[in-house]
Amino acid sequence: MDAKSTIAALAALAQPTRLQTFRLLVAHEPEGIPAGELARLIGVPQNTMSAHLSTLSQAGLVTGERQSRSIIYRADLNQFRAVALYLLKDCCGGNVSLCQPLIEDLACCTPTPSLTRPN
Template sequence: MELNQAVPVFSALAHEGRLSALRLLVEAGPEGLAAGEMARRLGIPPNTLSASLSVLAHAGLVTSRRDGRSIIYAAQYETVSDLIAFLTDKCCGGQPELCAPAGPDAGACAPKTAQERQPS
């Protein structure tokens, strides 16, 4: 991620509600959450959440899909990983281990899907 790409991502995260929504989606995993469930968990009005999710989607931080009458949102882990890598690039004066667990290998932060978690 380049500086000019990071600025709109940071701008999208510069709001308590949007940051909380993204953290909730990161926690939820790749299956994501319905918008109504997110609003309930975050304790914010659905229209406020909708506006926040729109900003996050425009910054490439979330994706959405329709599931029946619900819209399911999920974190865009590639963008989240790129942002972590941007922040920790050349971390700690040549001691990247000090940035753990979000060090240079942070690209692996995407959780496994339910199918990937199934034992072999």
């Protein structure tokens, strides 16, 4: 990941409909959503959704796969992870304690093994 790619990804997400689209695609991983369904769910015309998906795709945040007459879009979570890591690396100038609150906030997103209680 480099600065140019990171800026492109952030610029693509810096628009309400595109951010909403990306979040919806993340929520529907790994099956994805057809472009027409995305437009319907978000409430925009299909040609508008197509333009937004093109921007997200050029930024590497979504991929499209043709299935019959539809294109199924999916969030590219590896690219999103690379953007986040690019932003976080050396964010604290080597002072890990400055990033600790962020790490703790992110920990709530990771699944934890279920604890079994003794009978």
